[in-house]
Amino acid sequence: MNIILLGPPGAGKGTQAGHLVKARDMVQLSTGDMLREAKDSGTEMGNMVADVMARGDLVTDEIVIGLIREKLEGDNKGGFIFDGFPRTLEQADALGKLLDEAGQGIDAVIELKVNDEVLVDRIVGRAEDARKAGQPVRADDNAESLKIRLMAYYKQTSPLIGYYYAKDMLTSVNGLGTMAEVQAEIADLLDA
Ligand code: ADP
Numbered sequence: 001m002n003i004i005l006l007g008p009p010g011a012g013k014g015t016q017a018g019h020l021v022k023a024r025d026m027v028q029l030s031t032g033d034m035l036r037e038a039k040d041s042g043t044e045m046g047n048m049v050a051d052v053m054a055r056g057d058l059v060t061d062e063i064v065i066g067l068i069r070e071k072l073e074g075d076n077k078g079g080f081i082f083d084g085f086p087r088t089l090e091q092a093d094a095l096g097k098l099l100d101e102a103g104q105g106i107d108a109v110i111e112l113k114v115n116d117e118v119l120v121d122r123i124v125g126r127a128e129d130a131r132k133a134g135q136p137v138r139a140d141d142n143a144e145s146l147k148i149r150l151m152a153y154y155k156q157t158s159p160l161i162g163y164y165y166a167k168d169m170l171t172s173v174n175g176l177g178t179m180a181e182v183q184a185e186i187a188d189l190l191d192a
Helices: 013-024 031-040 044-055 061-072 089-101 116-132 143-157 159-166 179-191
Strands: 003-006 027-030 080-083 108-113 170-174
Touching: 003 013, 003 159, 013 027, 013 080, 013 179, 027 031, 027 061, 031 044, 031 061, 031 080, 044 061, 044 143, 061 080, 061 089, 089 159, 108 159, 108 179, 116 143, 143 159, 159 170, 170 179
Parallel strands: 003 080, 003 108, 027 080, 108 170
Antiparallel strands: none
């Protein structure tokens, strides 16, 4: 079973994906994690995207589609969880084609619905917690980049809600519940 987790920054996509990896042996494909890895290990591509990411803008479709294409060749165990991908209509079309070519498809697109105040609180809180614990803070977890990330979400990614709705693939869950509540809601719809 392959699923897409859709939602704004701070909606809890990564948290829920992490749970699905443990509970269902699924494979998390987070383009954000892949890009941060490339940046941290100083690859040419990583250096190229570092500024765009820190600012909060999207990196090019070509780069992220390339990253995903490579991963689709690997073992998908209990299925892929696309986390933070696709983020544009072009990426959504490309993913559809790539899966088609591999004889696979998307079983569900799960939108985590939250409101903007919660997002800002969660992300600013996440950065503060990391700072207090002496852990590294993401370069884009600050108020200024967050505004740009939100704007990128509304301008470029939120059209995907209509795109998948029109394809009869969209299910929305309430992302404002506790982690366990959201987990349970997702489990229910995957088992339905
Ligand atoms: P968020 O917390 O905003 O959901 P991610 O970890 O998914 O963060 O992504 C961090 C950054 O990586 C994004 O702001 C963007 O610059 C880049 N990025 C991640 N995934 C994509 C994608 N599918 N397309 C374009 N840029 C991406």
